[in-house]
Amino acid sequence: MMSLFDDDFYSTKVSKRIKRETKGTSLKLPFQFRFRFRGYKLSTLQIALLSSLASSAIVVILFVLFTGGISGSGKLGASTSGIDPSERAIYATSKVRPAVVSVINEQTFPVGAGGKKSGKSEDGNGILREAGVGSGVIVEKKNGKAYIITNHHVIADAEKVKAVLTSGEIREAKIVGSDQITDLAVLEIDAKGINTVAEIGDSSTLRAAEFVMAMGNPLGMGESITLGIVSVIREVVPVSLSQNGIMDWEQEVIRVDAAINEGNSGGPLIDLNGKVVGINSMKIADFGVESIGYAIPINNAMPIVESIISKGYVPRPYLGVYTIDLEQYWSQQELQKWLEEEQPSTNEENEDGEELGGDQGNGSTPMPKLQLPDEVFSGVIVLEAVGPAKDAGLQYNDVIVKLDKKKIGSTRELRKYLYNDKKIGDSIEVSYYREGMLQVTSFKLGDKAEEE
Structure with a gap:
């Protein structure tokens, strides 16, 4: 029976012609592999074994170079950089998954709100029920407690917080602290049974x-x-x-x-x-x-x-003012003016001719008129002064235009200057307008605690 390829090159059998020509003689290979090593002649089999060992050594060296080598435990492959991306994704998520939790924000609602009852509130005037669900990750364990990072907005206004582990177990969580500026919060739960803490990267x-x-x-x-x-x-x-x-x-x-x-x-x-x-x-x-x-x-x-x-909070330099942007004030003034021109007053009078009140156009009481020089278009209006600013004499309706020598045109610029350029205890010079007159005051920045 003929082979698939009927010629001497592809066939695994020796042709009859070669058998006849070599009958009675030894069959020699086309190339003789002869190699001497310190006086020893190596056979073809020995050379093949040496080649296999050399290839294996090269593979190991390349593996060490491209995958990070041998781990401290003596096992190869501790690093996954040389693995297929899909396999690396599976490895990475399985490593972190036990440290990921669900975060439940519970707030008080009137009885029957949402058709769901989860328990009475502490004051008995409503029921605690789920107001929102977010996520978190366990990043530290110490002193029998496990600490979870989540967002500030996930736990904002929560009366109670619960953490749900990947096992499905629900645990009461305590809010250690929260920072609205960075939108971060930290929760604390009992560390019993928590075996995985997420590794922090760079x-x-x-x-x-x-x-x-x-x-x-x-x-x-x-x-x-x-x-x-x-x-x-x-x-x-x-x-x-x-x-x-x-x-x-x-x-x-x-x-x-x-x-x-x-x-x-x-x-x-x-x-x-x-x-x-x-x-x-x-x-x-x-x-x-x-x-x-x-x-x-x-x-x-x-x-x-x-x-x-x-500390339970993030210490930052504290000026002590609640503000609104002057630009926003001008916008409100323009809107109010337009509403007064376009919409008739809805105020009604009683039998004695007294106004009962009505729609102010935007539903809010307009701010009093500001007295400012014509060239002043930007700044921040003080709505309330507390802490250091109050002690320094700042009042409602003052318009801050500079901190030290830096012009301040918005609340965003005020915060950026305070948090990026100043420290707690630093002196600061505040330039502001009051009743059209420019005034300057100096005082030391405080430390705003969480409750403030």
């Missing part, structure tokens, strides 16, 4: 297009993992701390295209080594916008977390 080493994963509990649906890439390593986005649409602060964030949905907030952003490089915080929710999410860099978050754990 967000400064992130690169654009690097794979990252957002972990958490989106929409209260349970555990979730989304994979994406780093779009922008460092981006500064305006935020509204008071949630009124006025952008009064700027947040430094990592922009990613991994889906960060409601409920993912507070969960970890991890790299393919299973290290936490960020805390999921927010996303752009707008028509036609998809997969633009933001995370707080872990290098920015950890000093805040450490301060909250040790």
